[in-house]
Amino acid sequence: MKDSRNSPFKYYLTGTQIAGTVFVSVFVGYQLDKLCDNEIYFITIIISLLSIFYTLHSLIKDVNKKK
Numbered sequence: 001m002k003d004s005r006n007s008p009f010k011y012y013l014t015g016t017q018i019a020g021t022v023f024v025s026v027f028v029g030y031q032l033d034k035l036c037d038n039e040i041y042f043i044t045i046i047i048s049l050l051s052i053f054y055t056l057h058s059l060i061k062d063v064n065k066k067k
Contacts, residue, residue: 014062018055025051 029044036043 014059018059021051021055022048 025047026044029047030041032043033041
C-alpha cells in the first residue's frame with residue numbers, strides 16, 4: 001500500500017483550501033462593504049489579510065506537525 005504522506009495530492013488540497021478561504025473572505029468582505037456603503041473597501045482588505053495570515057499559520061503548523 002502506498003504511503004499517503006508522500007502523495008502530491010495533499011499539496012493540491014492545500015492550495016485549493018488556501019484559494020477557497022481567500023475567495024470566501026474576499027466575497028464576504030465585499031458584501032459587507034456594499035452593505036455598509038463604504039467607498040473604500042477596508043472591510044474587504046482587513047478580512048482578506050486576516051484569512052491569508054490564518055491560512056499561512058495553519059499551513060506552517062501542519063508542515064511542522066508532520067516532521
